[in-house]
Amino acid sequence: MDILSISGILLSVGALLVGNLLDGGDIGSLLNGPAFIIVLGGTLGATLLQYPPMTFVRSLEMSLWVFKPLKFNLEAQITQIVNWSLHARRKGLLGLENLIDREKDPFVKKGLQLLVDGNEADIIIDIMELDINIQENRDYQAARLFEAMGGYAPTVGILGAVMGLIHVMENLSDPGLLGKGIATAFVATIYGVASANLFFLPIANKLKAHIFASNQAKEMVVLGIAAIARNENPKNIELKLKSYLQKNKTK
Amino acid sequence: MDILSISGILLSVGALLVGNLLDGGDIGSLLNGPAFIIVLGGTLGATLLQYPPMTFVRSLEMSLWVFKPLKFNLEAQITQIVNWSLHARRKGLLGLENLIDREKDPFVKKGLQLLVDGNEADIIIDIMELDINIQENRDYQAARLFEAMGGYAPTVGILGAVMGLIHVMENLSDPGLLGKGIATAFVATIYGVASANLFFLPIANKLKAHIFASNQAKEMVVLGIAAIARNENPKNIELKLKSYLQKNKTK
């Protein structure tokens, strides 16, 4: 469970509501059906026009990561890879064959299979990097869908506001309604700007951070398996892979 | 037929109109001939000045993709390439010669011909990548034409609004007309911002996604043909090419 994500949403929405209340504002005046329809429908419509269906499906899948983040146990993975390299030194690459079935992660499994098949390091890297790149492209595309929504929402909000203002301006004859009309028009701006900056853009960036972390975990596996294929010194393999563990440092 | 594209347009335009109606607005006040002439003419004029004729033609051609998307049957293509590699292992590269005539796609045909002519993998890659790059550059240029329209439309809309406001300001003596004048001026802004964000920008991005998918399909062909030229193991060729098929994954 990603506590920070939930706290972030509660904090930002809460701060706006509390600040508004303390300033003497009325929460009710922030609720406006037509503005909601315009901002939600306009933003969603532009996004539907922009992306192919597969990207939508992937965006929905990935949006779960915001609350239930991907976990990577890099330390365990390193131990495992170093063990494979020791194993391979003692019993040859074929000695790893019976480990393939036990492996659950399909990406790691593919790497082990390529290793046991006796492929050269460069070929293993080629095949696995291609796999990483294609998946990475799809995932970034899906993360950018939220970025696109964060781009369209404020402009659609402004459209809603301008349409509201036109409506107000045509009825200037009744000044008593002027203020209320303008207030209503402004609500569309709030919906657009708030949904973009408090939800869509931070979510897009959190997903990008998850994609980056996921790729680093995969890159580490490729590095390790390629090093075993090159019959590198297990000590050096461990040293290399431990770079991925780097704790924060003062410098 | 791209259902999402059509739904997207209907949803965004519908949401704006419905929201406006529910808010008590009059659809009629969103219709304004002079504003339409300014935004359409100004945006189109700037775009005509910016691009060479060939880009316009290509943009028109490509705009059909928004509703009738390009289809790529990657699975069938992979099966075909793996069959070629098995065929070539049994009968030599010349054994592929009679397949060339049956191939309809000119890009794949070119690749097969280069393969049968006995060129080395690097030369085949060179020639086919050059072909991909040049076509890719032209297609991205054509997609960016819509992006440019999405950039010019809102600023031309603002020009229309400011011209309208000047007109209003010069007639302040008749306050009864003030509101209506401002309302009319704002319509140009709506035309500019809405056409950019609900049509031009999403279309430009959808076209870019199609170009990307089209290139990936071509890259897969190049990868496969080059692998046959290098006499790679058909099993590895299949493994490599299947990266392009990757379904969405949890991680």
Next chain:
Amino acid sequence: MDILSISGILLSVGALLVGNLLDGGDIGSLLNGPAFIIVLGGTLGATLLQYPPMTFVRSLEMSLWVFKPLKFNLEAQITQIVNWSLHARRKGLLGLENLIDREKDPFVKKGLQLLVDGNEADIIIDIMELDINIQENRDYQAARLFEAMGGYAPTVGILGAVMGLIHVMENLSDPGLLGKGIATAFVATIYGVASANLFFLPIANKLKAHIFASNQAKEMVVLGIAAIARNENPKNIELKLKSYLQKNKTK
């Protein structure tokens, strides 16, 4: 003669004027001497401060391309290069010597000379690519001068508007002049935004498209001459170079 450039300018300016007239506006109120001086002088001043003299000269030279575009006959060039390669196969590279004098384009001439002198392909590529890169950098710099003008003009227009508004605000005592004063102030915004979006930015982008096309034509020559130096198969040379001719394709 680039019909599109001229049509673009006529269309955008015409649409603004016609739209303004239909809306009941007065063309006269869009003419304002002081606003013109501020926007033109401010934009030009900032640009003069930003660029070295040589870039100005080049920008002026290149601005002619907007109406009289560069022409490249790629098909004829390919035929010529393939003929050179056949000639070289029959009579050796020295057989090309008497063709050098007939060649008019200094870039192609330089390439032929390097070829006849018996330089290796890599050295020819090195020297000619250096030539391309340096010219390309200068030309893009000159195209970006128009982009810079398109960046400064709207902000200078806003400066003019704010100065006008200050002037108006200080004379609020006479409300009769208020509207007219504001109208005048807005004209500077129109000059800035319109000159940027209807002229400077589209021109900058059209020039960039010409630079790109010019470089592609040069790259094709380098590719061809280097292939002759490597004694490549004339059939493959033709196949490679024809990638540059690619017509628009459905996919």
Next chain:
Amino acid sequence: MDILSISGILLSVGALLVGNLLDGGDIGSLLNGPAFIIVLGGTLGATLLQYPPMTFVRSLEMSLWVFKPLKFNLEAQITQIVNWSLHARRKGLLGLENLIDREKDPFVKKGLQLLVDGNEADIIIDIMELDINIQENRDYQAARLFEAMGGYAPTVGILGAVMGLIHVMENLSDPGLLGKGIATAFVATIYGVASANLFFLPIANKLKAHIFASNQAKEMVVLGIAAIARNENPKNIELKLKSYLQKNKTK
């Protein structure tokens, strides 16, 4: 102690307050609780949603650099590396073994160990560059957290202002309160724009400059150790490393 950082903050905040006072403004009217809650809560909330916990911890750690900058004694480091190279020439790489324990910096220690273990230069570079890249990515991510705050603060400020304006507009019936209401609404804009431009964005950029300097110091160490591994001439090693010392030059 980074005098410039402190002077910068004092100068910018002081200038705003003094300028405001001289203009006859009241500092008190710049203090507004609800606006403070909205801008701080909204900005922090969006940032919490955007980043994983580890990035927050690293950002806090790194924020100290703004006032207590990282120090690098490149001259001493160069002398040390050149001494190692002389030492290695006389006594072989193993002669450096007893220096490893004396070294405090874990990065330099790792490099020395790899050198003494007799690894080839390319392997040393591979392992150490991986280490640099992974740390660099994390640090830039942490610096960009401040950049993100600098992006969200002004938009949240605008949200606060628009909510305030809605509140004002709904009470137009009492014009006496109009001005004061608008004034209060504007304070949120000031908090957002000022915190972004006077704190968050400059801090993000200062941290990036520190990361860059830190990486250059590390790159110098890698260059030096790899040169020792390649048994390069100590004179050339010194010449190379001294590039990092470059004083500002007239040209």
Next chain:
Amino acid sequence: MDILSISGILLSVGALLVGNLLDGGDIGSLLNGPAFIIVLGGTLGATLLQYPPMTFVRSLEMSLWVFKPLKFNLEAQITQIVNWSLHARRKGLLGLENLIDREKDPFVKKGLQLLVDGNEADIIIDIMELDINIQENRDYQAARLFEAMGGYAPTVGILGAVMGLIHVMENLSDPGLLGKGIATAFVATIYGVASANLFFLPIANKLKAHIFASNQAKEMVVLGIAAIARNENPKNIELKLKSYLQKNKTK
């Protein structure tokens, strides 16, 4: 003396003042102490917080280039390098030794020394490119300081304007002062936008053009010295280096 820089500043500032006068504005109303303090102090403060001291020193040094530009006599440099190559062919690299002392430019001197010491071309390129890159990074950082000022000035100007407007809004009871108050507030916007667009941004870009030209002159020296080290044909060396001289061309 860079006439264009001076003309640019005179033209832009002059156009604003003349335009303002012709429009009936009062220069006096553009002078405002508090606005000046806010914009100057705020911009400088943010910049001090953002950059390390060394960057400030370098920015000051480099700002002189705006009026007294760097001069590079590329033709003389080419002649000199070609002479060195002829000299080296006749008398060997050691024959260049007595030329080192006569050379004044420390960068060229370093290159000559590396050449006479008998280093291979790749090592010479490595060492000299490192030197170029490190200096280039510092110089671009210093040029970007002006860019940063050009980014902060307008936002600080808006801060000044909003503070002024708050002050005005709180005193709506005296409408006679309203206009004048707003006018004063707007002056801060003018200071911010004008200083950024008429000074800081053009200066940053002019400095970048100088850095680029300076690097090209250095790259030419590296190319020439490396070519001598590789014992290349003096005729080809001259041909290569002359690419840097390219006059503007029609195509």
